[in-house]
Amino acid sequence: METKLKNNTHKLLLVAIMAHNEEKVIEKSIESILNQQSPSGYSVKVIVVANGCVDRTEEIVGAIAKNNSDKIELISISEKGKTRAINRAISFFEDVTDTSSTIPYIIFLDADCEFIGKEVLLDFVRRFEETPELCAVGADCLPDVFFNQRKDIVAKIYRAVYSFGKSLKMNSLSGMCYAIRYDILRKIDFPDFQFAEDMFVSSRLSGRFLKDKNMQILFKTPSNLHDEIERRTRQAISTQRYHEYYAYLKGNGVKVKLFDQSIGDDYIWRGNTNGEILRSWLRVSGLHSKLLIIAYVLIKQWAKFRAYFKMRKLKINAKEDYWKVSR
Amino acid sequence: MTNRAMLLFLIGSTILLMYGSSKAENLYYAQKQEVRIANQEVPRITAFEAKKLFDKGKLILVHAQERENFETAHLYGSIFLDINKLEQAGFDLPRDLIVAFYCS
Numbered sequence: 001m002e003t004k005l006k007n008n009t010h011k012l013l014l015v016a017i018m019a020h021n022e023e024k025v026i027e028k029s030i031e032s033i034l035n036q037q038s039p040s041g042y043s044v045k046v047i048v049v050a051n052g053c054v055d056r057t058e059e060i061v062g063a064i065a066k067n068n069s070d071k072i073e074l075i076s077i078s079e080k081g082k083t084r085a086i087n088r089a090i091s092f093f094e095d096v097t098d099t100s101s102t103i104p105y106i107i108f109l110d111a112d113c114e115f116i117g118k119e120v121l122l123d124f125v126r127r128f129e130e131t132p133e134l135c136a137v138g139a140d141c142l143p144d145v146f147f148n149q150r151k152d153i154v155a156k157i158y159r160a161v162y163s164f165g166k167s168l169k170m171n172s173l174s175g176m177c178y179a180i181r182y183d184i185l186r187k188i189d190f191p192d193f194q195f196a197e198d199m200f201v202s203s204r205l206s207g208r209f210l211k212d213k214n215m216q217i218l219f220k221t222p223s224n225l226h227d228e229i230e231r232r233t234r235q236a237i238s239t240q241r242y243h244e245y246y247a248y249l250k251g252n253g254v255k256v257k258l259f260d261q262s263i264g265d266d267y268i269w270r271g272n273t274n275g276e277i278l279r280s281w282l283r284v285s286g287l288h289s290k291l292l293i294i295a296y297v298l299i300k301q302w303a304k305f306r307a308y309f310k311m312r313k314l315k316i317n318a319k320e321d322y323w324k325v326s327r
Numbered sequence: 328m329t330n331r332a333m334l335l336f337l338i339g340s341t342i343l344l345m346y347g348s349s350k351a352e353n354l355y356y357a358q359k360q361e362v363r364i365a366n367q368e369v370p371r372i373t374a375f376e377a378k379k380l381f382d383k384g385k386l387i388l389v390h391a392q393e394r395e396n397f398e399t400a401h402l403y404g405s406i407f408l409d410i411n412k413l414e415q416a417g418f419d420l421p422r423d424l425i426v427a428f429y430c431s
Contacts, residue, residue: 117412146387146406147413149423156384163388163404213394213407218418283403286382 010043013121014093014106014182017048018085022111023056025220030064032114034071039125046072049089052080057111082175083190083197090186104128107179112220115177116142123214124179133263135184136201136209139177143221150221153295154228158221160292164280165273172273173202173209177217187258195241203246207262225299232303233310240311274300377427387421391428402429 015033019026030046038044050058058076065072077088086108093103105128107121115121120139127137143162145155175198188204190197202209222228249256274297281293372380380386381404388405390397397407413420420426 116418117409117415119412140407142406142408146408147418147421149421151423159387160384163406166406213397214409216409216412280403284382285378286384288384289382289404292384 011041012103013039013042013044013125014103015044015046015121016086016089016106016108017046017111018082018089018108019048019050019053019057019061019111020080020082020085021053021055021057023060025112026057027060027064028114029109029111030061030072033109034068035118036115036121037118039122042121042125044071044121047075047089047092048072049075049077049085051077051082051085051088081192081194083195084192086190086197087192093182094186103182105179106182106185108175108177109217110176110219113141113176113217116216116218120215120217123212127212127214128179128181131263134181134208134210135205135258136173136178136180137215138173138209138211139179139215139217140211140213141174141176141217141219144218145221147218152224154222154225157228157292157296157299160289161277161296164284164289164293165277172211173198174211176219177215178209184258191245193241194238195245196235196238197242199239199242200246204256204258206257206259207267208259210267229299229303229306232300233306236300236304236307237310240307372425372427377425377429380425380427386425386427389426389428391430396431400431405429 017026017029022029026048030048033044033046036044048061050061053076058074061072061074065074075088075092077085105125107124109115124137128134143158145158146162148155175196178198178201180201184205188201190200222231246256277293278297281290284290284293377386377388381388388402390401390405390407391410394407394409397405401407
């Protein structure tokens with residue numbers, strides 16, 4: 001495995017998937033990467049970090065890797081957690097390559113997401129080359145309900161909220177898919193616990209990123225209301241932990257931002273996503289759309305409420321150093 | 328009594344005015360659209376019908392021009408899709424919903 005990466009004469013464009021029990025979706029995700037056109041001078045490599053999987057994820061990835069041994073690498077770790085998996089992936093790259101010269105960029109893609117089109121990797125590289133000051137580029141994420149026949153409440157909420165969301169001038173990285181310069185990624189010390197890593201990356205880059213609608217991905221929408229509430233609760237916990245960790249770092253005199261200022265005003269989003277979505281309620285005239293926006297806000301608030309109590313329980317039970325960072 | 332009658336009259340006339348103006352606008356756009364139709368085989372929809380369906384959640388509005396154009400200005404609630412890329416990736420648009428493409 002080591003020789004394979006070391007002997008690589010091209011620059012490596014890594015697409016990393018952090019997978020935790022993703023047997024139902026991971027095949028499509030990997031296929032969409034393998035279908036991409038490679039930017040000239042780069043060879044594309046898919047790195048799957050299976051973290052704490054107890055389903056068939058590793059087996060499925062292993063089977064695909066057998067047929068594409070030079071394109072797919074599977075790393076298995078027993079403990080779950082996206083940031084832990086990212087740390088493990090970074091250690092792997094550090095061990096096996098001369099990273100500064102062979103890996104310019106790394107693209108993170110969630111296991112339940114697929115690239116739309118075959119030129120997403122080309123567009124990512126082009127974007128970086130056009131604007132060398134950029135540290136990261138986020139993709140535009142579309143829910144799969146724009147392409148299926150679902151008529152349940154969750155599908156309707158996603159269609160409505162994402163339609164209005166596209167009209168807001170948001171510039172934030174989404175953890176579902178973003179590309180980041182590898183030299184910058186190495187400077188971001190992710191803690192080994194679960195938290196909103198995309199928000200952490202965004203905050204450290206001081207606005208040196210943008211979301212580009214040229215690169216679009218499709219993500220899987222929760223299939224029912226229960227799953228949606230669970231998803232939002234996980235998100236709310238991650239967000240809350242991010243805020244607490246950020247405050248903890250600042251409180252301990254850690255310089256959180258990697259740069260003193262952003263590239264320009266166009267590259268920074270100072271709004272509040274939920275606030276903006278709620279404000280769109282005033283601009284929508286149909287009762288149906290208004291109700292869907294209210295349902296969205298209620299679900300998110302309910303998830304925050306649940307997250308608060310879950311976090312409280314977690315803190316009471318925490319015995320070790322809660323914020324210990326290790327790589 | 329007089330006040331009530333005045334109030335009723337005002338409400339009634341406002342409703343009539345709003346109805347009349349929307350009809351007039353409908354007619355204006357319908358006429359304008361007729362002139363512009365190039366490919367008869369492509370189903371058309373008026374902006375007002377589209378708005379009604381959109382408000383009921385039965386229509387997805389797609390910006391049909393370049394991404395740069397979308398960034399500059401687009402209709403509120405519309406999304407940007409690159410149809411060529413969608414075809415490449417083998418995605419189908421939903422059959423039970425109306426997907427309306429517009430350009431300015």
